[in-house]
Amino acid sequence: MTNKLGPYSDKVMDHFMNPRNMGEMEDPDGLGEVGNPVCGDVMRLYLRIKDGIILDAKFKTFGCGAAIATSSMVTEMLKGKTIEEAKKITNQAVAEALDGLPPVKMHCSVLAEEGLEAAISDYERKKGQIS
Amino acid sequence: MRRVYLDNNATTPIAPEVLEAMLPFYRDNFGNPSSIHAFGREVKVAIDEAREQVAALLGAAAEEIVFTSSGTEADNLAIKGTAHALRGKGQHIITCKIEHPAVLNTCKHLEKEGFKVTCLPVDEYGMIRLEELAGAITDETILITIMHGNNEIGTIQPIEEISRIARERCIRFHTDAVQSLGKVPIIVQELGIDLLSLSAHKLHGPKGIGALYVKKGLKLQPILHGGHQERGQRAGTENVAGIVALGRACQLAAQHMADEAKNLSGLRDGLFEGLQERIPRVKLNGHPTKRLPTTLNCSFYGIEGESLLMNLDLAGVAVSTGSACSSGSIEPSHVLVALGLPPQLYQGSLRFSFSRYNTQDDIDYILDILPPIVERLRKMSPFWKE
Numbered sequence: 001m002t003n004k005l006g007p008y009s010d011k012v013m014d015h016f017m018n019p020r021n022m023g024e025m026e027d028p029d030g031l032g033e034v035g036n037p038v039c040g041d042v043m044r045l046y047l048r049i050k051d052g053i054i055l056d057a058k059f060k061t062f063g064c065g066a067a068i069a070t071s072s073m074v075t076e077m078l079k080g081k082t083i084e085e086a087k088k089i090t091n092q093a094v095a096e097a098l099d100g101l102p103p104v105k106m107h108c109s110v111l112a113e114e115g116l117e118a119a120i121s122d123y124e125r126k127k128g129q130i131s
Numbered sequence: 132m133r134r135v136y137l138d139n140n141a142t143t144p145i146a147p148e149v150l151e152a153m154l155p156f157y158r159d160n161f162g163n164p165s166s167i168h169a170f171g172r173e174v175k176v177a178i179d180e181a182r183e184q185v186a187a188l189l190g191a192a193a194e195e196i197v198f199t200s201s202g203t204e205a206d207n208l209a210i211k212g213t214a215h216a217l218r219g220k221g222q223h224i225i226t227c228k229i230e231h232p233a234v235l236n237t238c239k240h241l242e243k244e245g246f247k248v249t250c251l252p253v254d255e256y257g258m259i260r261l262e263e264l265a266g267a268i269t270d271e272t273i274l275i276t277i278m279h280g281n282n283e284i285g286t287i288q289p290i291e292e293i294s295r296i297a298r299e300r301c302i303r304f305h306t307d308a309v310q311s312l313g314k315v316p317i318i319v320q321e322l323g324i325d326l327l328s329l330s331a332h333k334l335h336g337p338k339g340i341g342a343l344y345v346k347k348g349l350k351l352q353p354i355l356h357g358g359h360q361e362r363g364q365r366a367g368t369e370n371v372a373g374i375v376a377l378g379r380a381c382q383l384a385a386q387h388m389a390d391e392a393k394n395l396s397g398l399r400d401g402l403f404e405g406l407q408e409r410i411p412r413v414k415l416n417g418h419p420t421k422r423l424p425t426t427l428n429c430s431f432y433g434i435e436g437e438s439l440l441m442n443l444d445l446a447g448v449a450v451s452t453g454s455a456c457s458s459g460s461i462e463p464s465h466v467l468v469a470l471g472l473p474p475q476l477y478q479g480s481l482r483f484s485f486s487r488y489n490t491q492d493d494i495d496y497i498l499d500i501l502p503p504i505v506e507r508l509r510k511m512s513p514f515w516k517e
């Protein structure tokens with residue numbers, strides 16, 4: 001008998017069953033939507049940014065347990081970070097914060113890293129247009 | 132916690148009658164069926180009886196049944212055994228995109244040996260098109276291998292028509308009936324089948340035992356070389372307990388098939404109708420009517436199957452999904468992709484598969500717990516708009 005669900009750590013299961021910062025945001029300062037070419041799964045990330053600091057992050061994800069948990073974790077990691085700090089967050093760092101992912105599931109965490117990159121470049125593009 | 136098993140296409144629970152039939156062959160009746168003494172003879176009798184039981188379910192003769200270690204081995208023996216026996220006649224094989232990996236990967240392997248393989252597409256319900264089959268045949272074609280009922284979506288192929296086309300062109304016809312046997316009637320002579328694979332564990336028997344029906348007179352090149360067991364077609368001392376169990380499982384299936392098929396399709400359709408009433412945008416995958424009574428595959432638009440599966444698992448319900456990374460592979464189901472579904476649908480599929488041990492209570496439980504799970508997961512989805 002095993003009580004452990006599938007291949008995931010307790011932390012992954014926690015973020016999967018109780019995702020943090022799930023939802024949408026009106027007029028986000030940065031919006032990223034990325035898809036996983038392997039499986040077709042999609043993550044959308046919303047950022048509220050003021051004076052170069054990420055104040056809030058929200059996500060919506062169509063994906064497996066690993067995709068949902070990494071989306072949730074990356075929003076937690078982003079809050080309070082400067083843009084420069086945020087750019088340094090990698091998918092490995094997100095996976096580590098979740099006590100690891102099974103090897104076949106590492107590709108799912110790429111969604112979080114790419115979503116983050118897309119949202120920040122959207123922010124930078126918008127800012128560039130204004131000033 | 133309540134536990135509901137609706138993953139019977141993965142494997143079925145062993146029937147108590149089957150377990151009872153096989154146990155003596157692990158205890159007292161341990162002889163080798165090839166031995167001439169009494170210990171051997173007792174066991175030989177049991178194997179002969181099991182062979183009769185399997186043959187009876189198929190409307191075949193006992194000597195047309197070759198026991199194998201699995202459905203996978205039966206598929207390998209049928210396909211490689213034909214390819215290697217008929218290589219001199221031609222080197223072309225026809226199959227289809229939604230076959231089980233036991234067939235697809237065997238064909239792929241033969242491609243490396245120089246055989247040519249045509250892999251037919253299927254329509255949105257998972258049916259092959261007969262014109263395309265006829266059009267694919269060349270003078271080189273030696274084998275058509277098209278499954279009976281599909282393990283993921285349950286679609287049943289037009290076996291009689293396929294076999295007619297094969298016969299007209301003097302081509303061997305193999306069908307993988309692992310999921311269909313004992314669920315729908317299959318009489319090999321009426322359907323014109325030359326080779327048919329089956330497996331005990333989909334039929335309330337144990338894992339690791341299967342059989343291949345080989346029409347009288349057909350020559351196969353063996354894949355295992357050794358002793359003279361199974362009339363030289365499959366060497367190795369017999370898995371006696373497994374064979375006895377498979378025989379008993381076939382006998383039970385023959386007794387109960389008609390009633391069971393009616394019950395199971397009732398449960399299957401009741402579940403789908405109930406889901407449709409309670410959950411918007413649920414789509415049936417597979418053929419609406421030409422489908423195994425055991426199998427309901429549907430997609431919940433905008434959510435991913437693994438998330439659904441894990442939530443159901445937490446509530447004690449076992450099902451499976453065709454979404455990517457659900458079974459160690461990172462590719463989504465080749466069957467659902469072959470139907471032409473977009474990712475929002477093939478990623479959101481669940482397969483509910485039934486057996487004689489499921490009840491209406493199981494269905495009611497799913498109908499209770501699944502709608503709120505779907506609602507919660509859809510709130511997370513970028514594809515879902517209220």
Ligand SMILES: Cc1ncc(COP(=O)(O)O)c(C=O)c1O
Pocket residue numbers: 140141200201202203204206231233278280281282307309310330331332339340341
């Ligand atoms: C259609 C089909 N063919 C072949 C097999 C393989 O049978 P076995 O598990 O006995 O090797 C299965 C079972 O997974 C199946 O569903």
Ligand code: FES
Pocket residue numbers: 036039040041063064065066067107108111455456
């Ligand atoms: S399977 Fe698609 S993100 Fe994990």
